[in-house]
Amino acid sequence: MRLKQALQGVLTEKEVQSFVGSYDVVGDIAIIIVPESLRAKERIIAEVLLAANKNIKVVAKRAGNYGGEFRTIPLTILAGEKRKETEVKEFGIRLRLNPETVYYSVRSGHERRRIASLVQEGEEVLVLFSGVAPYPLVISRFSRALTIAGIEKNPEAHRYALENLRKNKQLDNIELYRGDAGDVLAAQAGRCFDRVIMPLPRMAAAFLPWAVKVLKPQGWLHFYDLQPKESFELSIGKILDACRDQMRVVDSAVITRCGHCAPRIFRICIDARVS
Ligand SMILES: C[S@@+](CC[C@H](N)C(=O)[O-])C[C@H]1O[C@@H](n2cnc3c(N)ncnc32)[C@H](O)[C@@H]1O
Known part of the structure; x- marks a missing residue:
């Protein structure tokens, strides 16, 4: 909800609706999909996302699709810390990973x-x-x-x-x-x-x-x-x-x-x- 509100000054109502829900949070990294129509606004969207959620330290965008034998995906950092490694908690399990080099x-x-x-x-x-x-x-x-x-x-x-x-x-x-x-x-x-x-x-x-x-x-x-x-x-x-x-x-x-x-x-x- 806070993200929606924060984006309202940056995106149109329709753009907000299509963007919210189209990103994943892996540990403290938010991975967003930027449609072609929003390319010009990608950095500002990333900054807003970062500011709206104190648990997110890096915002990266998908820079391609899942591919190759190892099903990996290229990422480009748009805002926050310059790293791609993070730690995820899944039902109490701790998992360290880099979402760009592993699936x-x-x-x-x-x-x-x-x-x-x-x-x-x-x-x-x-x-x-x-x-x-x-x-x-x-x-x-x-x-x-x-x-x-x-x-x-x-x-x-x-x-x-x-x-x-x-x-x-x-x-x-x-x-x-x-x-x-x-x-x-x-x-x-x-x-x-x-x-x-x-x-x-x-x-x-x-x-x-x-x-x-x-x-x-x-x-x-x-x-x-x-x-x-x-x-x-x-x-x-x-x-x-x-x-x-x-x-x-x-x-x-x-x-x-x-x-x-x-x-x-x-x-x-x-x-x-x-x-
Ligand atoms: C869809 S991912 C699932 C990974 C993991 N089980 C999970 O749930 O996050 C499939 C995995 O299979 C691995 N893989 C692909 N071909 C393989 C092969 N021939 N033998 C063993 N692992 C393989 C990939 O590197 C990738 O990590």
């Missing part, structure tokens, strides 16, 4: 908490694509899992993940591996898990053969995908195909919407139980 979405916090609430005592859990380790840490904090293994290819994300493990040192049932998910699993041939989490929408399907292979009978797969509403079933189809190839059976598959990335495209998670 991290504050908007997925509730989804990570939802998954943690499904984990049963004694489970061995695998998080493929573990980033700076938010899934492993939230699962460790809110479940009685025996072990949680995370695999991450981006060396910078893995470095932060190790630092975050040290920061949350009471959570000591996590193992982190750096490398390509397939390569790391190949090197641990024979190891199996009760639950495999695959938070790499759009590209996770290529790793389904691995996920199914390392999943114990009656295990759970959490497969993330991006789909328009009318095509959710296609994501279930990808799991069915991967299971059929390995003579495995999908007992149940439930779809959860956990965000959207474009006007009609949803981020979904399929929770599938596989025998």
